[in-house]
Amino acid sequence: MTLKRMLENWSDYRKQDYYEDEPYMWGMSIDLNKCIGCGSCVTACYAENNLPVVGKEHYSRGHSMHWMRIERYWNEQDGDTDIDIKHSDYPERGAHYTPMMCQQCNHAPCEPVCPVAATYHTPDGLNAQVYNRCVGSRYCGNNCPYKVRYFNFFDFFKDVAHPLEMQLNPDVSVRTKGVMEKCTFCVQRIRSAKDAAEDEGHRDHIEDGSFKTACQQTCPTEAIVFGNLRDKDSKVKTLWASHEVELDRFEQNKSEDVRGYRVLEELNVEPCVMYLDRVRDTEA
Amino acid sequence: MWQRVKTPWLSKFWQVLFLAALGLMLPSGAWADDVSSAKQPFEFPHVRHAGKYKINCMYCHTYARRSKVAGIPPVAKCIGCHLHLPSVRNTPRIKKLFSYWEQKKPIPWRKVHDLPDFVHFDHKRHIQRFIFKDGRPTQQVCGMCHGDVKTFTVGRKIRPLTMGWCLSCHSQFQGTSDIGKPAPAKRWMIPVAATDKPVMEVAHPQPAVLDPEHPKAMKVAEINKLSERLPKKIREHLVHAPHDCWQCHK
16 A cells, blocks of 8 residues: 555655655765775675675676775876876876765656665655565666666575674665665664654754764765755755755856865756865876 | 467366465465464463563563563573572473573574564664553553463464554554654544554554555545645645655665
8 A cells, every 4th residue: 555655646756845844864975085995985884784795706797786886087098197007007096086875866866767666765865775675677776877776686695604694784684686775874873863862852853973874984084974964063064065065956066165066966866975076286 | 360268167267276276375384474383492471470470571571662672581580580489490391491591501482573684673662652651551562562461371473563564553653752743644534543542452454544445444535524624734744654664674
């Protein structure tokens, strides 16, 4: 019945600002100036969210399951780069790092295509993936412009040797074969923080910084900031405001002092993750 | 071109065969999750502890009020009392209990109320709301899901614990724990809930309001008439009643 009701009212869900009265909208800010590409956020995500380590062979076939990945980009070889990659002993030097995870789009391309409504938007602005509803059509993954949805081609945790299953996080489902999965903004931590806030009697206000996502917690340079965008005093909202990044825009202010942008925002998918552009002194 | 051959007797035959097969399957394996007859290491008499001596459920299942899981007490907790109860010391069950204690081994209880791994049910929220906020009796609250345990020996699963069953409460009572928020519309709209019957009495397995096939469902006209009396905001709230799958499935 719920599913039927959901599908019948699908256009209502897709309305802009349908959830504008909700007290939460989770967002993130990643400062690429601070990111050193160490990959500890990736490791933290593996540990927190029961991600299988698939191994080299699976990885080369595209079965990787990293909800968070560090993308590397090099400057184009047009002659005036700071590092001559072709004649360098270390051609991988000088990459730009972009931690890439689910951007929790407000107009998510993955949501309307799901045939069974397994992915939908939660009232607090998250792009939810319900594993037990997923039938594995992989339509969402193909429609994702960021390619951050990962499909379980195998039961990676099925025959795990004895002490190893003890490492699994009991707050997160272990996904089985045939379902899609993706970054959840550590929804188990959000929900338990909400739980704690309700115990203290303020369900509609989670103190900023009372919990962190796994990647944020591990980031050695504190490049990742996570918080509630509806809370005007939260650190992430302050960052968004100071770099003049706003929702409901497909191009941000790119003047001298501000360096905020959202990846592929010209697609008008309204991602909730803001990146701060990397600044380099190439003339020195 | 392929033409459909009409063989009514054949389809009838398959129908009968199918039903017969279904009938054979049902008693044996269809309720595979029914562990009401699960063999426990020994028969723990809830009837004596919770019934006769009226020990609070949360004395042993102590995590229920502060954690997702209610917890099974460690052997030490049993021994803590039973060391001082020489009158029952030589009964077979207590002998077995002490043998586990002397071997320093946990009792391998079998889980009766076992939800699927993708369901994250939170005991704490329910206990906090019904026992500590509403001040209902503990055994009544626990009994909403676990049945009248004070009449059992070992625990038995007597509620279906399916999602539809969860929703049979949540579609009516969702939000009543939110301080300052108005009671949701559904509470008015379901005849069962409108009377002040305790939650335990609500026995229908599906959210009845919008399910036209359900015998207790109201006619659409009746629902519309009732819902017109509601403030607009609550009325809109109706269409997406349990609106966060990620509360339980994450």
